[in-house]
Amino acid sequence: MSQTTMQDTRILDGKALSETMKGEIADEVKEWVAAGHPAPHLAAVLIGEDGASRTYVDHKVRSCARVGFESTLIQRTADITQEELLEIVHGLNDDPSIDGFIVQLPLPDHLDAQAVIEAVDPAKDVDGFHPVNMGNLALGLPGFVPATPAGIMTMLERSGIDTQGKHAVVIGRSSIVGTPMSLLLSRSGQPGNCTVTLCHSRTVDLAGHCREADILVAAVGRPEMVKADMVKEGAIVIDVGITRVEDPTAKRGYRLKGDVDYADVAPRCSWITPVPGGVGPMTIVSLLRNTLTAARAKHRA
Numbered sequence: 001m002s003q004t005t006m007q008d009t010r011i012l013d014g015k016a017l018s019e020t021m022k023g024e025i026a027d028e029v030k031e032w033v034a035a036g037h038p039a040p041h042l043a044a045v046l047i048g049e050d051g052a053s054r055t056y057v058d059h060k061v062r063s064c065a066r067v068g069f070e071s072t073l074i075q076r077t078a079d080i081t082q083e084e085l086l087e088i089v090h091g092l093n094d095d096p097s098i099d100g101f102i103v104q105l106p107l108p109d110h111l112d113a114q115a116v117i118e119a120v121d122p123a124k125d126v127d128g129f130h131p132v133n134m135g136n137l138a139l140g141l142p143g144f145v146p147a148t149p150a151g152i153m154t155m156l157e158r159s160g161i162d163t164q165g166k167h168a169v170v171i172g173r174s175s176i177v178g179t180p181m182s183l184l185l186s187r188s189g190q191p192g193n194c195t196v197t198l199c200h201s202r203t204v205d206l207a208g209h210c211r212e213a214d215i216l217v218a219a220v221g222r223p224e225m226v227k228a229d230m231v232k233e234g235a236i237v238i239d240v241g242i243t244r245v246e247d248p249t250a251k252r253g254y255r256l257k258g259d260v261d262y263a264d265v266a267p268r269c270s271w272i273t274p275v276p277g278g279v280g281p282m283t284i285v286s287l288l289r290n291t292l293t294a295a296r297a298k299h300r301a
């Protein structure tokens with residue numbers, strides 16, 4: 001079996017790229033504000049006490065300050081009713097000072113997340129989860145693209161990775177990542193023009209499909225499930241997983257693990273994203289980009 005060495009593997013450094021892109025957004029915001037517009041304003045709704053959701057939302061809110069956005073965090077306890085949550089959503093839809101907002105998922109089980117998503121004004125849906133934005137994505141029309149797959153596309157683009165005609169295998173068919181990712185990779189364009197296989201829990205011979213991938217995107221939330229024997233030599237591997245795994249020796253009592261067994265897989269890859277510091281920071285920068293787009297669209301209207 002031929003082997004590549006670690007020296008051949010390049011890291012897709014989402015942290016560094018996201019810092020560069022936040023600098024670019026901050027410059028655009030300065031110009032936007034200097035031209036007499038209000039700073040873009042993102043609101044985030046956080047329901048309940050989920051630690052990971054809290055961390056994500058904190059990062060999103062902190063990143064707003066970094067690029068000169070206004071931000072508002074709306075927090076409610078897990079016992080909120082569907083009606084109360086919908087009232088918050090309607091309030092944000094109607095609030096002219098808010099350019100875009102997100103409701104952090106997952107929601108507590110008693111709430112109907114789909115109904116909440118459908119209540120968001122598509123023009124303020126900077127998560128890109130509303131059926132109107134999802135439909136636009138499927139049709140290749142302009143609209144908000146969900147932040148995680150958008151961030152991955154940007155990472156491929158800015159790293160100069162040629163995706164034309166490549167076979168992309170996406171593991172996971174979630175509405176947030178896997179499904180939009182498969183659409184974006186198959187779209188005409190660069191990055192894009194991939195032949196896409198979308199794998200999921202009922203896929204027969206997952207490892208066999210993965211071994212055929214020039215580009216492998218793992219988005220299932222199962223720590224280290226992708227092993228070296230599932231990866232083609234020279235593949236580009238994108239790890240969307242970010243699961244907290246208990247570790248008493250870690251400062252916070254847990255460690256973040258991706259869906260890819262990094263130490264095992266990295267030597268086989270041409271490119272790989274680390275966890276943390278790969279896809280996660282790109283998700284946040286895409287959300288900021290969507291919010292700036294929403295602010296610009298509102299003022300053009």
Ligand code: GUN
Nearest residue numbers: 102103104105106127147
């Ligand atoms: N939960 C996990 N990822 C996301 C995201 O991109 N947006 C929201 N709102 N919730 C999430």
